[in-house]
Amino acid sequence: MNSIQKIAALILLSSIIVGCSSSPSEPEKTPTTPPLSQSDRYQEERYDIKNDVAPDQPMSVEHIEEAIPQYEAYSLGGNKNYTVRGQRYQIIKDPKGFKEKGQASWYGKKFHGHLTSNGEVYDMYSMSAAHKQLPLPSYVKVTNTDNGKSTVVRVNDRGPFHPGRIIDLSFAAATKLDVIKTGTANVEIEVITVEKPTSQVKKQALPQFQIQVASSQHKDRVETLAQDLGQKLSVASYVNSEDNIHRVILGPFDDYALTQKTLEQVKLLGYSSAFVRKN
Template sequence: MKAIFHSSKQQALATLVAGLFLLAGCSSSSSRYDLADDVAPKTPISVDHIEGAQPKYEPYSLGGNKNYKLRGNSYQIIKDPAGFKERGQASWYGKKFHGHLTSNGEVYDMYSMSAAHKTLPLPSYVKVTNLDNGKETIVRVNDRGPFHEGRIIDLSYAAASKLDVIKTGTANVEIEVIIVERPNGEHTKNRHPEYAIQVAASPHKDRIETLSSELGQKLSVDTFLSPVKSNYRLMLGPFQDYKHTQDILEQVQKIGYSSAFVKKM
């Protein structure tokens, strides 16, 4: 969802902007694209005191984690990023996007240690090593991008400053995902597991019950009805594992329920 930096062709920029609105989490405000090129803040503050992101266990967000298409390319979200490493170029984004929504619905802060990646689940923690100077830091990935050939990660202004990428604009980097397991016993503290899939809703309870039984047997999952006013929602689950939830969601959509979606419980 990030613009290509230092472009001088207005037509290319216009094409890019049109495509950016296709991504979940993008802001609909045209002011987001008022600047022809992204820039650093006019009076940069020191980021020496800002530490790298502190990895911790976080459930994946509901926003920004669906497979998507952009400018003719299809992107598949990585379901199990354990052991993921990648080499390529890093770029950065700053004032142009400061204060706007990221792909998972958070607000972008150019002074936070964050980043954007095309396919890692959101949020993810990533160690970034600048191969040009040996500097490294940890960032929290909460956005999509960069959509420029050869570039694998967009760093926030703060993260790019830590790695000395601001002056050069880009740098050769290696990124490595940091996995933080769910703390022992956390799932017992919550009365309900985290995820469920809503398949359909209907005021006809008998029909929903029939569909519930059929899908439960077909997919080998638990089902339940959630009454809301005069409707009954057919839910699959509950599930504790995000990857398993996404696998079931794909199966549901393939058999004809394209509007099915994941809900946090």
């Protein structure tokens, strides 16, 4: 094939691609809705599930504690001003004292296992949330003003991009606030700011966290698992036995960010019911 034929073939291929991207099956957009950017289109097409749903057989979230506020440096990713559907969003530089009222929604199975805006793995059973402008990560107290229930979540993602909605809760957080039942709820959110510890603060004064991976009545299996995970993840591990129930425990950790990172690794290894508990 000579050069002219190659160029002609490329032009023909380009016209086919353009034709596919604007096929009649694509939902029509109203004149007031900006066309999807390449980034927006990627976000819509990257997930296996078209519409978000709850897990098929959700596990109980009663044992999952609310997020424990701790000082964390802001992430390298997810903290730049950005544009979605033609709307420009500016990250709040100083969120201390920030409060907001509006509607909360939730997100679950569609996004489970995918990366959040700051590069973490989204886990619908974690006490996390998404906000359009708060720096990542941030800790927020969320109060469902429809029923008075409240909890604390760790914001590590962006969204929701629907009018009137101010926060997207994880499946676990939404369940605790009874937002799952209604789909959305009226909420008030308040940022919880934790100052950076000074060098004079002793390590012993920092909060301690543990990860409970699994429990069983078979002590030998639990001991083998604890040893295996300790070696794979390079963390301390041990078995806690009580009332003939043997639990695999990792830690303790005095860094909440490291605890969450380790929890993500544990879940990627297949232990989806693992959770963080305070020592």
